[in-house]
Amino acid sequence: MxxxxxxxxxxxxxxxxxxxxxxxxxxxxxxxxxxxxxxxxxxxxxxxxxxxxxxxxxxxxxxxxxxxVPKSMEQVVNGTSVSLCVHMDSREEADRIFNGLSEGGKVTMPMEDMFWGDYFGSFFDKYGIQWMISFSTQDYSKM
Incomplete structure (x- = not known):
């Protein structure tokens, strides 16, 4: 894949x-x-x-x-079963994207250094989509 x-x-x-x-x-x-x-x-x-x-x-x-989704089909109900997780190239870029996309939404975890080593934050945007923004020096493609 x-x-x-x-x-x-x-x-x-x-x-x-x-x-x-x-x-x-x-x-x-x-x-x-x-x-x-x-x-x-x-x-x-x-x-x-x-x-x-x-x-x-x-x-x-x-x-x-x-x-x-057309009105003739079952309408969308936003939930918590899926998050869009975006890995950024720098802390500054992570802050910029976090601040921009979370504006008007609900921050669930502000950007901060996490125990697993990432700089990380999460939120629901103003459209109800759940996002996770992360910056790490780890290479996740090899995990």
Whole structure:
């Protein structure tokens, strides 16, 4: 296996969420597809056709992807079963990303040195997504 990319589902605000993520994390969208431009979605309600069918934001060697869940499907309920864990290249970068993404959200653990050796913090962003930000001099790819 080469990598795993997180895929996030939202109840109609995917574009807003990903625009916010791009403003903090940087980069450009690799893809933005709307339901109205996708074959097979012609019969969707008109008020859902401008929703995001698929969006992709490259972040380092990963890609965060997402979609709007149509109202005809079971709606998303944010929970605590998944976190996006981002490993940064420096303490300064970890602080910048932590502060940017946690703005308007709920910090569950502020950035601090941890007993396992990482500089680490966690939070829920203002959209209810759980994040863990970490900086370490350890090479996790060899674990």
């Amino acid at each position: 080469k990598f795993i990319n997180p895929y996030l589902n939202f109840n109609g605000n995917t574009e807003e969420v990903f625009t916010f993520y791009r403003s903090v994390l940087g980069g450009e969208f690799a893809m933005v597809m709307r339901f109205r431009d996708t074959e097979g979605c012609e019969h969707m309600p008109e008020d859902e056709k401008d929703g995001i069918m698929h969006i992709a934001l490259p972040v380092g060697s990963s890609v965060i992807m997402g979609t709007d």
